[in-house]
Amino acid sequence: DYSHLLSPLKIGNVTVRNRLMQTAHAKGFHAGNGLTNDRDIYYQAERAKGGIGLIVTGARHTHPQSTGPGRTLARGNREEIIERDREMCQAVQAHGGRIVAQLIHFGPQGRSGALDDYRVLWGPSTMKSPAYNEWAKEMTKAEMDEVSEHFALTARYSKEAGFDGVELHYSHGYLHQQFLSFVYNKRTDEYGGSLENIVRFPIETLRRVREEVGPDFMVGIRVSMDECTVDGMHADQATEMTRLLVRTGMVDYVSATAGTYAAHADQIPPGDYPENWLVKDGARLRQAIREEADIPMFIVGHIVDPKEADQLVASGAADMVAMTRTQIADPEFANKLRDGREDEINHCIRCNQACIARLMVGNAISCVVNPAAGRERRFGAHTLAPAATPAHWLVIGGGPAGMKAALVLRQRGHRVTLVEAGDRLGGQLNLAARLPRREKFGFLPRDLERQLRKAGVDIQLNTRLNADQVAAFGADGVIVATGSRPLKTGFTSTRPAVDRVPGMDQDNVLSVVEVLENPDAVGRRVVLFDEDGGRYALGTAEFLLDRGHQVHLVSRFNALSPNLALTLDLPVNYRHVFEKGLEYTINSWVRSVDGQRAQLFNLFTDKNSEVLEADSFVIAAGHTAENALYQSLQGRVSNLHCIGDALLPRPLQDVIYEGMLAGRELLD
Ligand code: SF4
Known part of the structure; x- marks a missing residue:
């Protein structure tokens, strides 16, 4: 019984049919013209049809100077967007869903060269961005006013297009959140130095938006409860800051989140991240908001169990629950809960491999468990x-x-x-x-x-x-x-002349599959060769470390796994592997295995390097078709x-x- 989760919620003048929502997320659907396209419309409509209550669009730029990585975000400040947005709103609303446009200025987390011409990045203070290591300059008051004007303009277009509301993105390290951060906001004027001052610019933007759309149009804010960095903002400050924003009386809802580009895992937690990790601080924030105004609060943070989500609503800890990857994996999640078809749910496996990782390499999102995701026009439920x-x-x-x-x-x-x-x-x-x-x-x-x-x-x-x-x-x-x-040749694509490393046919050389199928066959000291650059090798290393083996990993790459460079492309946080005592050698490969000795060589110089001794050798070298x-x-x-x-x-x-x-x- 999910009666709390599936009960309607009134937000401002809008009634949402249940407490399940999808937060704004980049999807990479936009081909570069910045307009809402068919792919986006089908994607959102599919989830509305599946019963979700509230959809927040991917963040959309509000100002010409706001730049994101690539050209994948809509530009809400262009009047031409209204027509396609209207189609998207109608598609969602026709299925009983509600849709809100999220408005953003990327600020220092933009890319100066993302557009055809170069743009200086703007920030609260002159600073180096944690996102792409680029410098941003301190904004003038005139520039801040200009940004607020553009938020208002974008809100007006959003209203004209038929959105149920707008959400101001004041989190995740984008422009307004950096004003709200004492880490990045070092201003000495009336916009920095105190809690009252750091909320000034976000409140000015909010006021301009509210003036533009009037009192009856839904305006929400998304706020970070925690910057998740050592010296960053934590829940105490975030709670007080949010109070000041809510106290203006101009906010219809607060959507609570956490993390910045400097702490990405907190924004998009991998599978081993604690579930419901923001709930405790969220409940405190909920209480603080209640003391200021009678408006709802949304919560996020690796919430995967609908029973717990229902309990969150029942207890009053939150009014709406964001389960975004859950909805990517199964657009019909809400209807399946409602209809008692839980045994038909495709659960998100928290791999981050098709939603986030595809985005990181410039592709549109999809989903491992739901390959129709992002391709709904061709493969949505209506096409079966x-x-x-x-x-x-x-x-x-x-x-x-x-x-x-x-x-x-x-x-x-x-x-x-x-x-x-x-x-x-x-x-x-x-x-x-x-x-x-x-x-x-x-x-x-x-x-x-x-x-x-x-x-x-x-x-x-x-x-x-x-x-x-x-x-x-x-x-x-x-x-x-x-x-x-699995391949067990020791062959590496950088050494095409060698198709089998001598000694790879010894009994003490195992594939990762053999290790996982029969871990008792592995000796105490292990040398693991990673030719694949994949997650299997590090995962197997940790599996063996957990079982008390001593593990030395040899990688032909210049990092333990090339995937680690894509810090979001991870199903788990690999920090633990190193904490568990993994030893490693990079840029190297195995010349030969002889009994319990492996001769390594350096791949740049071709000179022999270390000799490693082990009871078992394990090779992760990819697979061959059966x-x-x-x-x-x-x-x-x-x-x-x-x-x-x-x-x-x-x-x-x-x-x-x-x-x-x-x-x-x-x-x-
Ligand atoms: Fe979940 Fe993986 Fe699908 Fe992303 S790709 S939504 S993490 S199952």
Whole structure:
């Protein structure tokens, strides 16, 4: 029973149908013209259709001088945006949702070269930005007034477009939040030095917006409760500061958050981050707000359990709960809660790999567990058409690609048999979930299996079919998703002349998969070679450290994992691996393994370097497709497809996407 979470909430003059919301998040959908586009409209409409109460758009620039990374944000201060925004608002509202435009000035967290011409970044004081290491100059009073004017103009356009309200982004280290921060605001005029002074500019902007839109239009603020840096603002100061903003009587809601670019994990917590981590301070803030005005407060912060979300609302600790990645992973989350279909929910596994990581490399967001995310126009729920001719499909391999293909085929009305050689479904996801602090990866095979069984897919475990048996099976279509096996050659792409490092065939050389399948076979001292640059190596290192092994990691890269450079691209916080005593050597590789000795060499000089001694050697060197069955079926069965790792080992998000395509019969 989620009666509190699913009860309506009045905000200003707007009634929202439930307490579930989606916070503003960058999606990378904009091609550069800064206008709302179809991709955005379909994305938001899909979530409104799925029952969410309140959607806050991605932040939109309010001022020509506000620049973000790339050109992915809408520019709300352009009048041309109204027409497309109107379509987005109507699409959301037609499904009973409410939508608010979030207004931003990037300030020092912008990029001076993001637009065609160079723009000097503006900040409260002359400072170096923690985001991109660029300098920003101290703003003049005239510039501050100009920014407030542009916020007001953008709010006016938002109102004209039909938004239910606007939200002023006063958090996450953007311009207004830096005014609110004693770390960055070093001004000696009436805008710095005291709590009353640091709120002055944010209040001026708020006042201009309120004057422009009138008393009846919803205006909310998003505030940071904690800068999450050692000398930054914490909950005490944030609470007092928020009081002053609310005391103006111009605020219709407060959306509480935390973190800046200097503390990104706090903004977008990886899977091992404590759940509900802002709730305690949030409850205090809630109380302070209540003492100032009768307006609601929204809370965020790795809230994943709807029962706890319901309890938060019931206890009065918050009035609305933001579960944004939950909604990316399953746009129908709210309706499934409402209709008692919890067993059909696709849970976010907190991997950050398709939502955040894709954004970090300049792609639009998607989702590992929901490959339709960001692609709703083509793959949204409304596009899942029944099969023209229901047939009997055989899917071979119960890993993520095969499971997804089988489920989508079944949802489209086909009869489906899914065979798996092992004794459980899930493939390598089951191993990934064994890595420390990645338990949530196990949600994915669990959710898929639950849905497969509910949908009536015939699942046959411990079943390994050969080509004759597949041919005799007589299916109308066959999908081979037999996965991959780990490489154990020691070959590295920087050493193409070597295709097997001497000694790699010794019994004491194991793959990461062998380690996770049979950890008791690993000796006490381990040297782990990371050729893959992936998360598997560091995850396996931590797995072994937790079991009391001594681990030395050798990487051919100039950092332990290239992924670490993308600080958001992480399912877990790797700091713990180092705290647990990992030793390592970078820019190096293994020349040979001989018994218990590995000779390393430096990849730049090609000179031999260290000799490391170990009881076991472990290699993370990627995978090779397991496609022998597919090869032997060529020409023997019709309508044959090979998907997932069996075609080419790739990241999880790509093989599940391919499974979806196979299920929709969209593969060549
Ligand atoms: Fe969650 Fe991963 Fe999907 Fe992001 S990509 S929403 S973290 S499951």
